[in-house]
Amino acid sequence: MAADDLAQTLQEARAALRARLEPSLERTLREALRDLDPLLRHEALTERLRRLARAAHVEASVSTASRIPAGAVLKSMVRKLTGWYVSAVVQQVNAFAFETSATLEAVALRLEALERRLEGLEPLAAPLRRPIRLPWPDQLAAALLAAADGLAPGARVLLADAAADPDTAIALTEHGLDVLGVTLDLDGADALAARGLEIRVVGLGELLEQLAPRSLAAAILRGPELEFASPATKRALLRAARRAVAGLLLVVWFEPAHLAADEALAAEGDLRPGPLSSGAWLRLLDEEGFDVVVEPLPGGVTVTRARAR
Numbered sequence: 001m002a003a004d005d006l007a008q009t010l011q012e013a014r015a016a017l018r019a020r021l022e023p024s025l026e027r028t029l030r031e032a033l034r035d036l037d038p039l040l041r042h043e044a045l046t047e048r049l050r051r052l053a054r055a056a057h058v059e060a061s062v063s064t065a066s067r068i069p070a071g072a073v074l075k076s077m078v079r080k081l082t083g084w085y086v087s088a089v090v091q092q093v094n095a096f097a098f099e100t101s102a103t104l105e106a107v108a109l110r111l112e113a114l115e116r117r118l119e120g121l122e123p124l125a126a127p128l129r130r131p132i133r134l135p136w137p138d139q140l141a142a143a144l145l146a147a148a149d150g151l152a153p154g155a156r157v158l159l160a161d162a163a164a165d166p167d168t169a170i171a172l173t174e175h176g177l178d179v180l181g182v183t184l185d186l187d188g189a190d191a192l193a194a195r196g197l198e199i200r201v202v203g204l205g206e207l208l209e210q211l212a213p214r215s216l217a218a219a220i221l222r223g224p225e226l227e228f229a230s231p232a233t234k235r236a237l238l239r240a241a242r243r244a245v246a247g248l249l250l251v252v253w254f255e256p257a258h259l260a261a262d263e264a265l266a267a268e269g270d271l272r273p274g275p276l277s278s279g280a281w282l283r284l285l286d287e288e289g290f291d292v293v294v295e296p297l298p299g300g301v302t303v304t305r306a307r308a309r
Helices: 003-018 022-032 044-055 070-120 138-148 166-174 184-192 204-210 231-244 254-262 263-271 276-285
Strands: 156-160 178-183 197-203 216-221 243-256 288-296 301-308
Touching: 003 204, 044 276, 070 216, 138 166, 138 243, 138 288, 138 301, 156 166, 156 204, 166 216, 178 184, 184 197, 184 288, 204 231, 216 231, 231 243, 231 276, 243 254, 243 276, 254 263
Parallel strands: 156 178, 156 216, 178 197, 216 243
Antiparallel strands: 243 301, 288 301
C-alpha cells in the first residue's frame, strides 16, 4: 500500500473510532498513531535512517541483576563462560550493522542529490490519453508500400497510428506483410480487428519496450505520439525502435507549418511539445546513428527511410 493510501486509511480509521470509543481510549490510540506519522511523511527515509543508526549497535555486556535469589550469581557465571563467544558474534553484528547503515546513508545522499537535479528539469508532457487525428494524405499508403517493397512476404511490420489511417494498414496486409498495428483509438482498433488486423491499444513507446530485440522486420513510426512529444521522448522512441527493428525504420512526420494551419492541431501544439522541422528531424536521426533517405509528399508530410549505421 502506498504511503498516501495508508495515510488516508488511518485518517478514516480515526474518524470511525472517534465516534465509538471513549475519550481516554481515543487519546491512547491517537498517540500510538502519531508514532507512525514520521514513516508516512516525505522525510520517511531520513527518519528511518536515524532509527537504524540508533539500533545499529548491539551491546554485549548486559546487566546480571535478578530478583531471584542466586540468579545474579548464575547470570554472572554464564556470562563469563560464554562471553568470549558472544563478544565475537556481537562484534561481527555491529560491524555489519555499521556498514549497512553507512551504505544506506550514502544511498540517501545520492538520492537527495538526484532529486535536486530532477527538480531543475522541465517535466515531460503527459502521455496522450485520447486519439488525435492527423490529416494523412492519400499518397501515404503508396509511399509506404514502395518503401517496404524489399521486405519478404510475412515480414513482421509495426504500424503506428494504425486506426487513423486504415487504408495504409489494409494495404500493407494485402501486400503480404504481417502487420502489427498500434493505436489509442478504441473504436478504430475494433474496426481494424474486425477486418483481421492484429491491433494493440497501447502507447507506442510502451509497445516498443515490450517487444523482443530485433523482433520486427520493419517499423513505421508516425502519429500524434511522435509529433506531439518532446525531443527527449522522440529520442527514446527512436532508440526503442532501433532495439526492436532488425531492418528498415520508416519515420513519418508533418512540417510544423502544415499542422499549425489546423486550429485543433495548433491548440495541441500549444499544450504539448510541438512538431519538429525536417531539418531538426534529420539532425536528430543522424545523432541517433541512422542513415536516411528522405521523400517529401504532398500535404506537408515527409517519409524517411532510416537504417542504423
